[in-house]
Amino acid sequence: xxxxxxxxxxxxxxxxxxxxxxxxxxxxxxxxxxxxxxxxxxxxxxxxxxxxxxxxxxxxxxxxxxxxxxxxxxxxxxxxxxxxxxxxxxxxxxxxx
Amino acid sequence: xxxxxxxxxxxxxxxxxxxxxxxxxxxxxxxxxxxxxxxxxxxxxxxxxxxxxxxxxxxxxxxxxxxxxxxxxxxxxxxxxxxxxxxxxxxxxxxxxxxxxxxxxxxxxxxxxxxxxxxxxxxxxxxxxxxxxxxxxxxxxxxxxxxxxxxxxxxxxxxxxxxxxxxxxxxxxxxxxxxxxxxxxxxxxxxxxxxxxxxxxxxxxxxxxxxxxxxxxxxxxxxxxxxxxxxxxxxxxxxxxxxxxxxxxxxxxxxxxxxxxxxxxxxxxxxxxxxxxxxxxxxxxxxxxxxxxxxxxxxxxxxxxxxxxxxxxxxxxxxxxxxxxxxxxxxxxxxxxxxxxxxxxxxxxxxxxxxxxxxxxxxxxxxxxxxxxxxxxxxxxxxxxxxx
Numbered sequence: 174x175x176x177x178x179x180x181x182x183x184x185x186x187x188x189x190x191x192x193x194x195x196x197x198x199x200x201x202x203x204x205x206x207x208x209x210x211x212x213x214x215x216x217x218x219x220x221x222x223x224x225x226x227x228x229x230x231x232x233x234x235x236x237x238x239x240x241x242x243x244x245x246x247x248x249x250x251x252x253x254x255x256x257x258x259x260x261x262x263x264x265x266x267x268x269x270x
Numbered sequence: 271x272x273x274x275x276x277x278x279x280x281x282x283x284x285x286x287x288x289x290x291x292x293x294x295x296x297x298x299x300x301x302x303x304x305x306x307x308x309x310x311x312x313x314x315x316x317x318x319x320x321x322x323x324x325x326x327x328x329x330x331x332x333x334x335x336x337x338x339x340x341x342x343x344x345x346x347x348x349x350x351x352x353x354x355x356x357x358x359x360x361x362x363x364x365x366x367x368x369x370x371x372x373x374x375x376x377x378x379x380x381x382x383x384x385x386x387x388x389x390x391x392x393x394x395x396x397x398x399x400x401x402x403x404x405x406x407x408x409x410x411x412x413x414x415x416x417x418x419x420x421x422x423x424x425x426x427x428x429x430x431x432x433x434x435x436x437x438x439x440x441x442x443x444x445x446x447x448x449x450x451x452x453x454x455x456x457x458x459x460x461x462x463x464x465x466x467x468x469x470x471x472x473x474x475x476x477x478x479x480x481x482x483x484x485x486x487x488x489x490x491x492x493x494x495x496x497x498x499x500x501x502x503x504x505x506x507x508x509x510x511x512x513x514x515x516x517x518x519x520x521x522x523x524x525x526x527x528x529x530x531x532x533x534x535x536x537x538x539x540x541x542x543x544x545x546x547x548x549x550x551x552x553x554x555x556x557x558x559x560x561x562x563x564x565x566x567x568x569x570x571x572x573x574x575x576x577x578x579x580x581x582x583x584x585x586x587x588x589x590x591x592x593x594x595x596x597x598x599x600x601x602x603x604x605x606x607x608x609x610x611x612x613x614x615x616x617x618x619x620x621x622x623x624x625x626x627x628x629x630x631x632x633x634x635x636x637x638x639x640x641x642x643x644x645x646x647x648x649x650x651x652x653x654x655x656x657x658x
Contacts (some may be wrong), residue, residue, distance in 0.1 A: 239504045262509055262577050
């Protein structure tokens with residue numbers, strides 16, 4: 174069995190996971206405890222509640238931003254990226270009425 | 271049951287923002303103060319709101335006067351403490367969706383300016399986009415109120431009480447009032463779960479429960495709850511820069527409709543989450559989640575900021591605005607029962623009006639002339655008025 178079948182990619186780096194493990198679980202097991210920072214003080218953040226209610230463990234998964242790592246199941250080949258708090262939302266186009 | 275008796279010049283029932291502000295100004299004025307709270311500090315409406323300090327949404331009349339006065343208290347009397355509660359003069363932006371709404375808004379702004387409110391029309395959507403790049407480009411225009419501000423309501427309540435304690439006030443949480451002592455038609459104190467407190471003044475700051483508290487003294491105060499929800503989005507980079515709301519909001523605040531009314535209010539926070547309101551409905555003290563109210567708030571918010579369509583909602587919370595049938599708070603000593611004072615019924619403006627209310631009450635309790643005439647807010651005006 175190819176070891177890559179049981180890895181996600183976190184910021185480009187392969188991270189193994191056990192069947193049924195969440196992304197947050199896989200990252201923690203690999204010793205990765207922080208994957209985003211706070212907006213004002215750039216303090217490190219990762220898992221906090223672990224049960225999907227605090228919204229501290231946010232990651233981008235396969236392009237979908239603001240996913241809770243503690244809830245999303247790890248799947249082979251997932252592209253997981255640490256959140257970039259400074260990427261703004263796309264601006265609306267001017268109305269052409 | 272404890273049989274201890276405490277004494278103070280003033281006993282304040284309710285440790286929400288209005289009770290906290292009253293405690294602070296009374297203690298500052300040299301009165302001995304005991305605050306009793308059946309829950310914990312700010313555990314009522316004050317922990318379930320946005321912390322608005324607005325002048326833009328007030329109807330002309332006594333409430334607007336109180337609003338302007340209370341703004342000055344936040345900005346001047348309490349200037350040195352602004353950082354304690356994250357006072358932010360972010361400004362309010364009212365947006366209109368049609369030419370006819372714009373005309374009505376222009377009339378309102380012209381009138382507000384004659385009353386001393388700083389406001390400027392923004393005649394086209396391009397001007398609005400300069401203030402709010404993410405605003406719906408299909409809207410017509412708006413008006414900007416630079417003096418609309420925000421505080422963090424939990425911090426404001428806790429810090430006002432801390433400052434009150436520094437001036438000698440005592441705060442007793444987890445202490446319920448189950449009786450108001452009267453002698454010869456005069457209030458003399460309260461009976462609590464931790465004993466009796468005798469006081470020259472009992473101040474009813476019980477928010478939406480003010481009617482129940484007044485009833486302990488046999489006094490009619492028709493304060494009812496009006497439920498509102500707030501949505502909190504996931505954190506995003508700063509997208510909304512001011513408090514933004516639709517021109518129809520003022521009408522909703524002033525309405526007496528019992529059914530669900532929703533008008534959009536959207537604002538950002540320093541941490542990146544966006545708060546969305548506002549709903550109003552009369553459902554008693556029903557705390558259950560309303561998917562209808564939350565969905566309608568989200569939909570109306572998207573009418574202002576369609577760019578938020580794919581932003582997730584992290585949670586929603588609800589609270590109960592305390593309102594009186596004539597939409598004015600009850601502030602002052604109750605002529606029907608001397609010794610019983612009320613500071614209640616501020617509807618959705620409790621935070622903004624709290625410090626003005628507290629300062630005026632402290633003046634009145636000291637027997638001094640009040641900076642504003644409290645007659646329009648006299649509690650006894652509500653005698654015989656049914657809660658509605």
